Amino acid sequence: MSAIADNLQAVRIRIATAERLYGRPTGSVQLLAVSKTKPLADVLAARAAGQTAFGENYVQEGVEKCRTSAGQALEWHFIGPLQTNKTRPVAENFAWVHSIDRLKIAERLSAQRPPELPPLQVCVQVNVSGETSKSGCAPATARDLCHAVATLPSLRLRGLMAIPEPSDDFAAQRRPFRQLRELLEQLRAEGLPLDTLSMGMTHDLEAAIAEGATLVRIGTAIFGERNYA
Numbered sequence: 001m002s003a004i005a006d007n008l009q010a011v012r013i014r015i016a017t018a019e020r021l022y023g024r025p026t027g028s029v030q031l032l033a034v035s036k037t038k039p040l041a042d043v044l045a046a047r048a049a050g051q052t053a054f055g056e057n058y059v060q061e062g063v064e065k066c067r068t069s070a071g072q073a074l075e076w077h078f079i080g081p082l083q084t085n086k087t088r089p090v091a092e093n094f095a096w097v098h099s100i101d102r103l104k105i106a107e108r109l110s111a112q113r114p115p116e117l118p119p120l121q122v123c124v125q126v127n128v129s130g131e132t133s134k135s136g137c138a139p140a141t142a143r144d145l146c147h148a149v150a151t152l153p154s155l156r157l158r159g160l161m162a163i164p165e166p167s168d169d170f171a172a173q174r175r176p177f178r179q180l181r182e183l184l185e186q187l188r189a190e191g192l193p194l195d196t197l198s199m200g201m202t203h204d205l206e207a208a209i210a211e212g213a214t215l216v217r218i219g220t221a222i223f224g225e226r227n228y229a
């Protein structure tokens, strides 16, 4: 087995163990492999080990990987910050966008989604830890944004996403994830048919699963440390 196949297996075991420990149904947490900065060869090594859903943060790099892997039956998720002038290639190439943080972005993605493709699956990103430097909408505006996004014709609103501040304390890790889950429950009670909580990364996936994550976004534990040089 390749190192990536070994790493993937270890992550699958972490997810299954957390599902058992926190009373989550087996298989209820989907794994998104975050391949940003990593070559397509690494993506294909993970594909050979059974991984089909991949996440990318940067528009140019992500679109390039979408295009060069066409025909491999991969599902590409855009999870990074998105500017209005970069929405078109994302609308044309990705299956999911997790990082909707304002209506303008969602409106452009809906208008630019090619009609022959299925609706773009989207999550609204919420800044649950209240840190000013991080992206995501304020929790107080998330409700109105979700109701507006849900009406756009070429998008399908699936749920919420968050990237809380890193912490080594398990209880502190759980707090923002719980906040996101409670917000999702409120929106569901208001009639939005949401099924996705995109939360949890390499260092906090157990805390996210304990609080109801349905999709964890894992990079380092699968592909190793990223080299930005």
Ligand SMILES: *Cc1c(COP(=O)(O)O)cnc(C)c1O
Pocket (backbone or CB within 6 Å): 034, 036, 057, 079, 080, 163, 201, 202, 203, 217, 218, 219, 220, 221
């Ligand atoms: C890079 C990134 C991840 C993966 O982080 P790791 O700590 O490497 O698992 C997940 N989500 C987002 C939005 C990211 O940018």
